[in-house]
Amino acid sequence: MSNKELEPLQDPGLPAHAHRKADHDEAAANRAERQVAILFLLSALGTVLFIYSYIFIENNIYIYIPILGNQHAQQLFLGLGFAIALFFIGAGAVHWAKTLMSDTEVIAERHEMRSSDEDRAALIATVKEEVGAVGLGRRSLIKRSLALSLGLVGISPLLLLRDLGPLPGDVLNQTTWAEGVHLVTDPGNRRLRPEDLEVGAVAHVLPEIEDPEHRSLNSIAKDALLLIRIRPEEFRLDAERLSWTYQGIIAFSKICSHMGCAVALYEQTTKHLLCPCHQSTFDVPTGAKVIFGPSARPLPQLAIKVDDAGYLVAAAPFNQAVGPSFWERKK
Amino acid sequence: MRKLSRLRRRKITAPVLLFLALIVVGNAYAFIGATVTTSGATASNARSTMVDEGRQIFLRGCSSCHGLNAEGGGIAPALIGVGAASVDFQVGTGRMPLADMSQQAMRKTPVYNEEETAALAEYVATLAPGPAIPGAAQLTYERDGNTAEGGELFRTNCAMCHNAAGQGGALTQGKYAPTVMGVEAKYIYEAMITGPQAMPVFGEKAITPAEKLSMIKWIKAVESEKGLGGASLGKVGPVTEGLVAWVLGIGLLIGIAVWLTTKSR
Amino acid sequence: MKPARERIAGSVANFVDERTGAAKFLKKSLNKVFPDHWSFMLGEIALYSFIILLLSGTFLTFWYVPSQEELIYEGSYVPLKGVKMSAAYSSTLDISFDVRGGMLMRQIHHWAALLFLAAMVAHMMRVFFTGAFRKPREMNWILGVALITLGIVEGFLGYSLPDDLLSGTGIRIAQAILQAIPLIGTYAAFFAFGGEFPGLDFIPRIYTVHVLLLPGIMLGLITVHLMLVWYQKHTQYPGPGRTEKNVVGYPLLPVYMAKAGGFLFIVFGVTAFLGAVASINPIWVFGPYTPTQISAGSQPDWYMGWLDGLVRMAPPIETYFFGKTISWNILIPGLIVPGIMFTGLALWPFIEAWATGDKREHNLLDRPRNTPTRTAVGAMAITFTIVALINGGNDIIATHFSLTINQIMWATRISIFVLPPLAYVITKRICLALQRADRDLVLHGRETGRLVMLPHGEFVEIHEELSPQEAFTRTSHEQLAPIPVAAIDANGVRPKGVLKDRIRARISKGILQEQIAKPTAKEKLELGGGHH
Incomplete structure (x- = not known):
């Protein structure tokens, strides 16, 4: 009874096929044919435009197009020609298929994915027989030794990858900075005096090296420094950290303690440093303490002083690794 | 609202009228003076007149925030020692006087005309030495600048705030670095040496005048760059590109797919 | 005598068939039936984008130099003339400015990459919301998830190859994520980069991965993906004449x-x-x-943008135990959350089958409204991703809509927890409302807006009855009953595994209990005409 109650609506079956105009009207069919041909011809025109642009449009010609502005003519028309050539072949083919090819819906039966029970049983029997013939089940010595050798062979490719790179060693903790290394502008490689920076000024600096033309990116990636000058009385630092500054000039590693982007967005009004990658915000007067964003550590500070000639130099190496954290990093 | 705008209008008109009067008087004095004194003295006289005019404008338009002697106040910094360049930048680009305390000073139509701005700058410059306005003789970037080197300098010193294409970018708490496209060379130079608003100072030793000219030349080169690969999509990176790919690309293709799969009649 | 053309075709066909016996297979294949629907084209967009990527990518390799050796640029782009740069960047500039059509091909390649990923995601959403992943197609679903994952990696590597400031920043961040992996991270990073960041080895290495390894794997997976579609036959939407046992199409x-x-x-x-x-x-x-330079508004491409957004909103937590540092602020958003998301995605067909107890084959698709829980879970995942994506572009959004990055950051930090559940609840309600609307439509017909005054003065609106085809489409779905809870037997003995069963019964109840009963033939008959 309840089955009858819950009986769903009946399937009325596939609706009767509706014929298109072109199926019975010769004129409509001819019209469709012409439309398809026009689409294909448009494509041919596109190719002509493409060839023309490639050969005849000079590299230095620009053309004004509304919305787009002044555009490099060759690139634009090469692209448009290519786009037209391709698009209208497709449009023609689709229009052809839609209007002139048979549009009678076809019903195909599905077969179940599962094999028949006989096939399954036969497969299992075959496998059992083969395995039994090989004797793997009984000969455990062969099985174990094969497993061992396969496992060892599997390790060897990993071993081959060993020479991809050197072991980290202590390099992540080292930078070019050491006592007496001059701070030079980046770019420009000029030494700086404290008076070159007024209050509110910043300078991007690198350590002075003998051959600045061939400074490696690896060293830049650890050495980059940002100098900021504020009023000395604005610092909120302990005595040691304060002694690392010079007349209000403080030096921070420019490599973000989060993921290593260059942190250099300094706002002289708020004295905040912002990293543009993930928006960690560091407070300069308190020694680049993190006040916003995902970074968990302040930027490392470099101790600076002036040499006898009055130029800014590093007073000591960094006291910690610069850049993003890693497993072995000392706190 | 209307009250506010009326107030502003009054604030503007008073110094303008005053200044017009001063110009008439000042010019008259200068003219008379020229007839009786040597030319050097004329210049110094004219300058002192200008300083005086500047001071008057300052008292009318700026002192309510910056203090009667430009010593600064709770809401505005001291202007002693900021130099003429700072005044020329802030007032010349219309950033000062501020229209609205709540937001960052934006570029807008200047309130004071060129002469008034010059007078104000002259006055502030007398308070204490500071960066001077770079003259046309100094801004020879076309001749002395090196575009590629300027690009390097720009990317190291400016791109983190102003974007690699100079389109500007976000800072903390709603502050932002404005675009440098379409900014006059003089103001770019002044901004670097004075550090307006949140921007730090880039002194003449940290970045030499020649390097500054190179940066300006690069900015101007990028500014006049024509479309090389189609519409620029704001030159702000992959955000707009992703939007275009989804809206225009996938949108268009879905539209075509709908056409493709509907039965034709 | 047959025309020459036919003769040649005949002999070629003969040659091939005598050596392969392909005629039988081809005859069957050419008559293969495919159902037509626009949403079935999404996967095709992805496939074609992949072909475009292979073609345009091959073109680019003819000029691109995968090397980080430094040189001085002497090409035709004036603002960079004389600048020191890597051979990779210089050659990409050459492709853009000194190879005719090079710029076009580079841009086609990059647009196709964005479209490839977008089409894959759209295709996956279609498959998810219509339940096309159900038995027997779970394997194909997993292949699809693998393809999207590989596609994201492949796209990121391609974005990194030009070695411009933006791509270098991306590599820097990838290196930081690698380096943050506990225990092996530093070693992994040193091996991948041939030493410290950035080194000289990374670009040549990822080049091989980008043009050979990953495309090769993807091509293989796509082939299997398509063969399975072919072999299992395409699913179809429910409708008149369409059953679990047939395919209706062309x-x-x-x-x-x-x-x-x-x-x-x-x-x-x-x-x-x-x-x-x-x-x-x-x-x-x-x-x-x-490494000393950076541009404001540095973002990855959109398919990585949500990851970047998660990294941005992560809490600043780093722990330091026994002399070892663990960067949770990188690990959680960079590896753990995406890991959970993709694992959950891959396992979803099995999770759903377990929770509903439905282990049968399905060839008819679900209308999303008829599976409110699945649709709601999908909406939840999409909401999560979009919130993260918004934060990934927070600096651009801040400058263009006068907001602050801090506001957007906090809004998304809260929204990432609040909005997905909200989306779940709302979507589920909408689905149920649509089910109700379907029921009303089938039983009472469509409102026509025409009013008629009855003889006794009452106004009624004419309802137009749905065609039997439409009514069937709206009612042909199955409504599963929740899995019953295994009862404790008379002796008070709990059957084995009762807790697991109870949890399962509870989940299945949550998924299946709330639905609007679809109209039965009897109800329909009783209500009769369309004037209600």
């Missing part, structure tokens, strides 16, 4: 072949159009990579 030859082939050209054409009119990744603007 034969491969000629209609489907012409449409699919035509669509390949159309997708290529649209991509070429974008490459012609819309600039993408203007690398000359960003300059060469050096």
Whole structure:
């Protein structure tokens, strides 16, 4: 009874096929044919435009197009020609298929994915027989030794990858900075005096090296420094950290303690440093303490002083690794 | 609202009228003076007149925030020692006087005309030495600048705030670095040496005048760059590109797919 | 005498068949039936984008130099003339400015990459919301998840190859994520980069991965993916004449072949159009990579943007135990959350089958409204991703809509927890409302807006009855009952595994209990005409 109650609506079956105009009207069919041909011809025109642009449009010609502005003519028309050539072949083919090819819906039966029970049983029997013939089940010595050798062979490719790179060693903790290394502008490689920076000024600096033309990116990636000058009385630092500054000039590693982007967005009004990658915000007067964003550590500070000639130099190496954290990093 | 705008209008008109009067008087004095004194003295006289005019404008338009002697106040910094360049930048680009305390000073139509701005700058410059306005003789970037080197300098010193294409970018708490496209060379130079608003100072030793000219030349080169690969999509990176790919690309293709799969009649 | 053309074709066919016996297979294949629906074309867009990527990518390899050796640029782009840069960046500039059509091909390649990923995601959403992943197609679903994952990696590597400031920044961040992996991270990073960041080895290495390894694997997976579609036959939407046992559509030859082939050209054409009119990744603007430089608004491409957004909103937590540092602020958003998301995605067909107890084959698709829980879970995942994506572009959004990055950051930090559940609840309600609407439509017909005054003065609106086809489409779905809870037997003995069963019964109840009963034939009959 309840089955009858819950009986769903009946399937009325596939609706009767509706014929298109072109199926019975010769004129409509001819019209469709012409439309398809026009689409294909448009494509041919596109190719002509493409060839023309490639050969005849000079590299230095620009053309004004509304919305787009002044555009490099060759690139634009090469692209448009290519786009037209391709698009209208497709449009023609689709229009052809839609209007002139048979549009009678076809019903195909599905077969179940599962094999028949006989096939399954036969497969299992075959496998059992083969395995039994090989004797793997009984000969455990062969099985174990094969497993061992396969496992060892599997390790060897990993071993081959060993020479991809050197072991980290202590390099992540080292930078070019050491006592007496001059701070030079980046770019420009000029030494700086404290008076070159007024209050509110910043300078991007690198350590002075003998051959600045061939400074490696690896060293830049650890050495980059940002100098900021504020009023000395604005610092909120302990005595040691304060002694690392010079007349209000403080030096921070420019490599973000989060993921290593260059942190250099300094706002002289708020004295905040912002990293543009993930928006960690560091407070300069308190020694680049993190006040916003995902970074968990302040930027490392470099101790600076002036040499006898009055130029800014590093007073000591960094006291910690610069850049993003890693497993072995000392706190 | 209307009250506010009326107030502003009054604030503007008073110094303008005053200044017009001063110009008439000042010019008259200068003219008379020229007839009786040597030319050097004329210049110094004219300058002192200008300083005086500047001071008057300052008292009318700026002192309510910056203090009667430009010593600064709770809401505005001291202007002693900021130099003429700072005044020329802030007032010349219309950033000062501020229209609205709540937001960052934006570029807008200047309130004071060129002469008034010059007078104000002259006055502030007398308070204490500071960066001077770079003259046309100094801004020879076309001749002395090196575009590629300027690009390097720009990317190291400016791109983190102003974007690699100079389109500007976000800072903390709603502050932002404005675009440098379409900014006059003089103001770019002044901004670097004075550090307006949140921007730090880039002194003449940290970045030499020649390097500054190179940066300006690069900015101007990028500014006049024509479309090389189609519409620029704001030159702000992959955000707009992703939007275009989804809206225009996938949108268009879905539209075509709908056409493709509907039965034709 | 047959015309020459036919004779040649005949002898070629003969040659092939005598050596392969292909005629039987081909005869069967050419009559293969494919159902037609626009949403079935999404996967095709992805496939064609992949073909475009292979073609345009091959073109680019002819000029691209995968090397980080430094040189001085002497090409034709003036603002960079004389700048020190890597050979990779310099050669990409050359492709853009000194190879005719090079800029076009570069842009087509990049647009196609964005479209490839977008189409894959759209295709996956279609498959998810219609339940096309159910038995027997779970394997194909997993292949699809693998393809999207590989596609994201492949896209990121491609974005990194030009070695411009933006891509170098991306590599820097990838290196930081690698380095943050506990225990092996530092070693992994040193091996991948041949030493410290950035080194000279990374670009040549990822080049091989980008042009050979990953495309090869993806091509293999795509082939299997398509073979499975072929072998298992395409799913179809429910409707009159469509059953679990048949496929209603058009034969491969000629209609489907012409449409699919035509669509390949159309997708290529649209991509070429974008490459012609819309600039993408203007690398000359960003300059060469050096670790001291950065551009405001540095973002990854959209398919990585949600990850970047998660990293941005992560809490600043780093722990330090026994002399070892663990960066949770990188690990959680960079590896753990995406890991959970993709694992959950891959396992979803099995999770759903377990929770509903439905282990049968399904060839008819679900209308999303009829599976409110699944649809709601999908909406929840999409909401999560979009919130993260918004934060990934927070600096651009801040400057363009006068907001602050801090506001957007906090809004998304809260929204990522609040909005997905909200989306779940709302979507589920909408689905149920739509079910109710279906029921009303089937029973009472469509409101026509025409009012009629009855003889006794009452006004009624004419309802037009649905056609039997429409009514059937709206009622042909199955409504499963929740799995019953295994009862404790008379002796008070709990059956084995009762807790697991109870949890399962509880979940299944949550999923299946709330639905609007679909109209039965009897109800329909009783209500009769369309004037209600």
